[in-house]
Amino acid sequence: MSDGPAVIGKAATVANFQEAPPRISEWKRFRRVFFGRGMVVVGSLILLCVFLTAIFAPWLAPYDPYKPGVGNPLEKPSKRHLLGTDNLGRDQLSRLIFGARTAILVGFVSVIIAAVIGITLGIAAGYSRGPANPLIMRLMDALMCFPNILLALVIAAILGGSIVNVIVALTVALIPTYARVACGLTLSVREYDYVLASRLMGFGNFYIMFRHVLPNVFPPIMVLVTLQLGAAILAEAGLSFLGIGIEPPGAAWGAMVSDGYQYMMSNPVLSLAPGLAIMLTGFAFNMVGDGLRDAVDPRLRGLL
Amino acid sequence: MALLRVEDLKTYFQTDAGLVKAVDGVSFTVNEQEIVGVVGESGCGKSVSWLSVMSLINPPGKIMGGKVLFEGKNLLEYTRHSPEMRAVRGAKISMIFQEPMTSLNPVLTVGEQVSEMLRWHLKMNDKEAKERTLYLMNLVGIPDAKNRYDDYPHQFSGGMRQRMMIVMAMSCNPRLVIADEPTTALDVTTQAQLLELLNEMVKEFQSSLVLITHNLGVVARYAHRIYVMYAGRVVEEGKAEDIFERPQHPYTIGLLKCTPRLDEEEGRELEPITGLPPNLINMPPTCAFLPRCKYRKERCAEEPWPPLFPVGPDHYARCLLHENAEGRVNMND
Numbered sequence: 001m002s003d004g005p006a007v008i009g010k011a012a013t014v015a016n017f018q019e020a021p022p023r024i025s026e027w028k029r030f031r032r033v034f035f036g037r038g039m040v041v042v043g044s045l046i047l048l049c050v051f052l053t054a055i056f057a058p059w060l061a062p063y064d065p066y067k068p069g070v071g072n073p074l075e076k077p078s079k080r081h082l083l084g085t086d087n088l089g090r091d092q093l094s095r096l097i098f099g100a101r102t103a104i105l106v107g108f109v110s111v112i113i114a115a116v117i118g119i120t121l122g123i124a125a126g127y128s129r130g131p132a133n134p135l136i137m138r139l140m141d142a143l144m145c146f147p148n149i150l151l152a153l154v155i156a157a158i159l160g161g162s163i164v165n166v167i168v169a170l171t172v173a174l175i176p177t178y179a180r181v182a183c184g185l186t187l188s189v190r191e192y193d194y195v196l197a198s199r200l201m202g203f204g205n206f207y208i209m210f211r212h213v214l215p216n217v218f219p220p221i222m223v224l225v226t227l228q229l230g231a232a233i234l235a236e237a238g239l240s241f242l243g244i245g246i247e248p249p250g251a252a253w254g255a256m257v258s259d260g261y262q263y264m265m266s267n268p269v270l271s272l273a274p275g276l277a278i279m280l281t282g283f284a285f286n287m288v289g290d291g292l293r294d295a296v297d298p299r300l301r302g303l304l
Numbered sequence: 305m306a307l308l309r310v311e312d313l314k315t316y317f318q319t320d321a322g323l324v325k326a327v328d329g330v331s332f333t334v335n336e337q338e339i340v341g342v343v344g345e346s347g348c349g350k351s352v353s354w355l356s357v358m359s360l361i362n363p364p365g366k367i368m369g370g371k372v373l374f375e376g377k378n379l380l381e382y383t384r385h386s387p388e389m390r391a392v393r394g395a396k397i398s399m400i401f402q403e404p405m406t407s408l409n410p411v412l413t414v415g416e417q418v419s420e421m422l423r424w425h426l427k428m429n430d431k432e433a434k435e436r437t438l439y440l441m442n443l444v445g446i447p448d449a450k451n452r453y454d455d456y457p458h459q460f461s462g463g464m465r466q467r468m469m470i471v472m473a474m475s476c477n478p479r480l481v482i483a484d485e486p487t488t489a490l491d492v493t494t495q496a497q498l499l500e501l502l503n504e505m506v507k508e509f510q511s512s513l514v515l516i517t518h519n520l521g522v523v524a525r526y527a528h529r530i531y532v533m534y535a536g537r538v539v540e541e542g543k544a545e546d547i548f549e550r551p552q553h554p555y556t557i558g559l560l561k562c563t564p565r566l567d568e569e570e571g572r573e574l575e576p577i578t579g580l581p582p583n584l585i586n587m588p589p590t591c592a593f594l595p596r597c598k599y600r601k602e603r604c605a606e607e608p609w610p611p612l613f614p615v616g617p618d619h620y621a622r623c624l625l626h627e628n629a630e631g632r633v634n635m636n637d
Contacts, residue, residue, distance in 0.1 A: 026454070129363055193407040199360055201421050201472070202394035205385060211420070215411040298411055298456045 118178025126186025226289025
């Protein structure tokens with residue numbers, strides 16, 4: 001400890017001042033911030049598992065998930081059927097694996113479509129100083145009056161139960177949230193000098209909206225997207241639970257919880273396993289969302 | 305030759321409290337390669353008048369009348385979002401703001417922000433745009449430009465950001481650069497460097513420069529001609545040396561009397577201008593400086609605000625003192 005000053009000699013200090021440290025690439029910074037937190041890593045791993053499961057479902061599933069009677073009805077977990085069988089004798093593990101497909105498909109497609117439409121409407125409304133703002137936002141308010149699940153329920157009931165209709169229903173239900181958040185953020189961002197500056201530089205309004213405003217409102221929306229991914233999977237589960245989601249032979253986690261629920265006392269694994277899958281996926285999306293928010297913002301990236 | 309002529313420009317804001325005549329009949333001329341100073345205190349309409357020139361007044365503000373003649377065309381005939389107006393902004397007339405901290409987009413790299421302008425206006429490809437950006441970054445003295453190109457604004461200091469703003473403003477080789485208090489947010493040494501840089505850059509690019517400021521020291525050194533604004537109008541205009549040596553409007557005289565100078569004898573008392581600038585809502589038609597004026601006469605309260613009277617070669621003042629040619633004022637009286 002006493003020889004510290006001697007080691008850090010004058011020459012060393014001077015050399016440090018003159019040689020710029022090597023640049024850290026933005027991508028490297030991104031990874032460092034993103035994977036710097038344990039929870040984000042755990043979330044990413046869970047999501048990776050869910051994705052791989054969804055992609056490779058036909059190879060992973062030990063049995064045909066739709067075929068009744070591959071075992072006896074309501075078998076307890078055993079070596080042949082790791083999670084037992086449901087009331088029709090279908091292999092529960094296979095159904096769980098195929099359920100990942102439904103969850104990811106419904107979750108992603110509806111959230112992404114809703115985000116694209118909602119953010120576009122929100123930024124347009126927030127940026128415009130004309131009648132577009134009240135017009136779009138009142139429409140969104142009208143949509144928002146209905147609880148999300150009720151709205152999805154009505155749409156699904158009108159259109160009938162199918163995976164496409166579930167996606168449509170969820171998309172419509174999710175749009176107003178994005179529009180609202182994007183509009184609010186845009187209202188504050190548009191007052192910054194750099195937006196005025198880009199107008200002064202002669203850029204067109206659409207260019208400014210998407211090139212200058214969008215990246216600035218994106219980090220908070222990013223979190224919303226991931227939260228909504230979890231929520232959409234839950235909502236799909238809810239719709240399926242209520243019986244207006246995926247058509248019967250199809251495998252959906254929510255429907256599985258609902259089906260297994262009657263046998264809760266005798267065979268709890270039937271609803272606990274899909275329930276746990278829903279919960280873990282939702283949790284994983286939230287964690288990854290938090291990590292992304294910190295990592296996509298270049299200002300935070302420098303600090304963390 | 306006049307590059308830009310603003311004639312009788314009027315920009316009003318309709319607020320809940322009443323009509324604010326932020327700019328009320330202002331005329332400016334900017335000649336080729338000229339540096340023009342626009343001086344006035346906060347809220348006198350200096351920024352609004354130049355935003356009006358660029359047609360960038362947001363509601364509730366509205367340009368009520370006047371002409372902005374630039375390269376033979378009246379810019380006010382174009383609508384705000386028209387392609388003609390967009391081709392002028394940034395490419396022909398560019399602007400530098402007061403607050404370098406917020407005038408660069410925080411989520412785009414500084415180099416990219418300049419390059420995108422070059423791609424947009426001059427239709428350059430990525431490589432040409434980057435080359436020109438690097439060339440300009442070197443020109444304004446950003447060390448290690450190649451590496452700093454990919455930095456984000458928060459990685460730059462205030463002075464460096466303002467240098468980047470200058471790079472941006474100069475990138476498309478504009479005819480006119482409007483600098484709206486470009487050095488207010490910077491410390492004094494950086495201020496001097498940046499003004500010197502701005503001066504060199506407009507010379508290099510043969511552009512004209514409008515320096516909007518409330519700091520007389522800033523314009524004293526660089527401006528060829530000066531407009532002094534008060535309450536939405538020009539109260540005095542003239543060559544820089546006339547304004548500083550022979551000011552004729554009581555407001556200009558007041559401004560100079562409350563500013564210390566290096567080239568004067570010691571011991572002069574600085575005299576503040578008493579009172580406050582007027583509220584621009586529902587102003588009376590009389591001279592707006594009247595309540596604060598030391599030279600006021602009884603007639604001033606009865607007559608409307610007079611026009612600009614000639615008080616010397618290329619030198620005008622908006623004051624009843626100069627109604628007749630013999631009314632010259634000596635500042636040291």
